[in-house]
Structures are given as C-alpha cells and as structure tokens.
Amino acid sequence: MTSRIRVDAAAPYDVLVGRDLLGELPGLLGDSTRRVSIILPAVVKPLAMSIASVLADHGLEVHTLSVADAEDAKTAKVAALCWSQLGELGFTRSDAIIGVGGGATTDLAGFVAATWLRGVRLVQIPTTLLGMVDAAVGGKTGINIPEGKNLVGAFHEPAGVLCDLSTLATLPADEYVAGLGEVVKCGFIADPVILDLIESDLAAAVLPDGPLTAELVERSVRVKATVVSDDLTESSALRGGGPGREVLNYGHTLAHAIERVEQFRWRHGRAVAVGMVFVAELARLAGRLDDGTADRHRMVLSALGLPTTYDGDFDALLAGMRVDKKTRGDLLRFIVLDGLAKPALLEGPSDELLRAAYFRLNAD
Ligand SMILES: NC(=O)c1ccc[n+]([C@@H]2O[C@H](COP(=O)([O-])OP(=O)(O)OC[C@H]3O[C@@H](n4cnc5c(N)ncnc54)[C@H](O)[C@@H]3O)[C@@H](O)[C@H]2O)c1
Ligand SMILES: O=C(O)C(=O)C[C@@H](O)[C@H](O)[C@H](O)COP(=O)(O)O
C-alpha cells in the first residue's frame, strides 16, 4: 500500500511511501518537462537505469550525472561540475533534475536544482532511510564547506518525493541504523509512538525489511511534513513566533560540530544520536527536562547500536557550535525538550553549562 503525505508549504507536494513507485514519476515531472538530469552516486546506478528507462518510454531525453559518494558530493566543486554539465546540455527552465541516492546526494541535487537558472523542477528519490524520513522531504538543500556543515544552501521545494522502501534492500545495516537516529529524533520532538514502537521490538526496528519499517518511515515523514508545512524557511522565531522548523534541528548543534571536527567522515545520523544525548543532558542540567525522558535518550539510542558518547576536544566543538545556523550573533541557541514531545528553545547557555553537559555526555 502506498501512503501519500502532503507537505503544504509554499508549493504543496506529496511524499509517497510504498513500493514500485516509478510509475508516479512522469506525472510529477509534468507535461512541460522535455529533458531530465538524474544526479546519482555509482551505488544506485541500477535504479537510475530503471528510472531512465521509464522516462525514455515517456519520450523524455534523459541524462545521468554521476557524482562522488556520500559527503564527498556535498562540495562546491561537485556542484560546479553539475552546473557545467547542465550548461553544456543547454538545460532550460522547462527541464528537471532528479536526485537519486542518500541524503548527501539529494542535498546536492536539491542545491543544484535551486541554483541552476535560479531554480528548476526537482524530484527526489531517496534510497537511504535517512533520506526518506528527513533529507529528501522538506526542501532544505545544501553543501558543506570546511568551516561547517550545510553552510551554503537554499530552500527549494521538490515537486514530489518517492520513498520506495524496496530500495532499502541493498543498504548496509549500519547506514540503516544511522537513519534511525533521525527517526528517534522525530519520536522525541513530536511523536512518542515512534519510541514506543522501537522499544517494543528492538530486533525488528533495525531491519530494513522488518515489520516496523513502513510505519516508522510514515510517522517520521508526517512529523517533518507538519513542521515544514508551517515554517518552510525556518523563520518562525525570527518573526517573533516559536521555534518552528528549528525543532527539526534537535541534537544537531553538537552533531554538526562533530561532523566538522571529523571532516565530514562521521555518519550524520550517528552524530545526531550523540547530539541528542548531549542536549538532553543540557536540558536536564538547566532544570528543563525530567530524568526519565533524559535517560530514555541514551537507552533507546544505545539499544539501537547508535553512539551516545563522543570523546573530542570540547573547545573545538564549541567553535563548531558557534557557526550553527541557529546562532544569532554571539548567542548560541539550542532546541531542548521541556518534556517528551515538547520542544522549545534554550538561548544563551553559559560555556560552563555547556561544558558540564558535555562532561555528563561522556560520564557514562
Ligand atoms: N536536507 C535536509 O533536510 C537533511 C536532513 C537530514 C540529513 N541531511 C543530510 O543528509 C546526509 C546524510 O544522508 P545519508 O545518511 O542518507 O547519507 P549518504 O547520502 O552519505 O548515504 C549513505 C551511504 O549509503 C549509500 N547508499 C545510498 N543508497 C543506497 C542503497 N539503496 N543501497 C546501498 N547503498 C546506498 C551511499 O552511496 C552512501 O555511501 C547528510 O549530509 C545530512 O546533512 C539533510
Ligand atoms: O529539515 C530541517 O530543518 C532539519 O533541521 C533536519 C535536519 O535533520 C537536517 O540534518 C538538516 O539538514 C539540518 O539543517 P541545518 O540547517 O542545520 O543545516
């Protein structure tokens, strides 16, 4: 069965979760599209060939643009190579880009689509758990620079997202588990049933073809779709409202600093797991979060095989956290929980409090 989840932001679109979804693709590209460029890493080439064949059967001219694997694709150099190829092909505003791969590839493809001719049509086909539940879904695109994670990017909504669960069959087990980091995030910030499901059957939770996969993906996509529908451009707090889309950044302030220190060689979902334990300790120390919910972070994440400690130089991490996008001037801002599924902002914690939370992270 296919689930259709609407993202009701500036240009509404659907996220489809199911199997055998390629038949939906021509409809998403629309009648005006003549040429398509599929951006992909080598590992998903067989899927890209199937996509190309479906599109060729519909009379479209199809090009493939192979890029480096994983974070190596999220660079200005790779983006520039993509722009050059689109230029050579004479890609116009009636042409479209399809991102096929994990979150790194869909972030790059989205960024190329956002910037080419100031924006062309984009369809995302994520092939990792993390891409399905998060990266491909909300119109946030970007690349890394040595100074930090995703520091260059744009908001650019896709015309649609196809989450074909059968593509997970070839995903390495540790990549699937890394994606569960973002699933657990959705559980803590908005949908605790996700946590209940995982805790009810940990062995099933780590299986890409297990009985929980479809429901975990759907619930996580719904969390993201709801948040993005209300605050696509993450500007709610700037406009005097609540944290809005910033809640999806739960655990990411430290996570992105770890990724920077590790020169983007740490899996994003694993860094987010550490970052959530850190921010749970921070909220506990700040008197905002109860012990039961704080402790639950470490329990559920470690039970899934995700890391819950990180042994790195705190000052280097603090420097990384200062370039987080939630920072305003010198003011560091964190998404914390005031309780289960009660995300809120913690602004301007002292360096001492941050250091104490970091100590607690590694005290276990
Ligand atoms: N834009 C957003 O809102 C958003 C949200 C969350 C994460 N992200 C970004 O997503 C990235 C992480 O995504 P990821 O965890 O998917 O990593 P990834 O894209 O690096 O993919 C992980 C690995 O799995 C391989 N792979 C992909 N699909 C496969 C398949 N079906 N079978 C076998 N191998 C496959 C990839 O080639 C890669 O080596 C980070 O850069 C992160 O910043 C973005
Ligand atoms: O969609 C969002 O908004 C998120 O924050 C989701 C995060 O999981 C994701 O990693 C995102 O790329 C982080 O965004 P950034 O703006 O902090 O780079």
Ligand SMILES: [Zn+2]
């Ligand atoms: Zn993330």
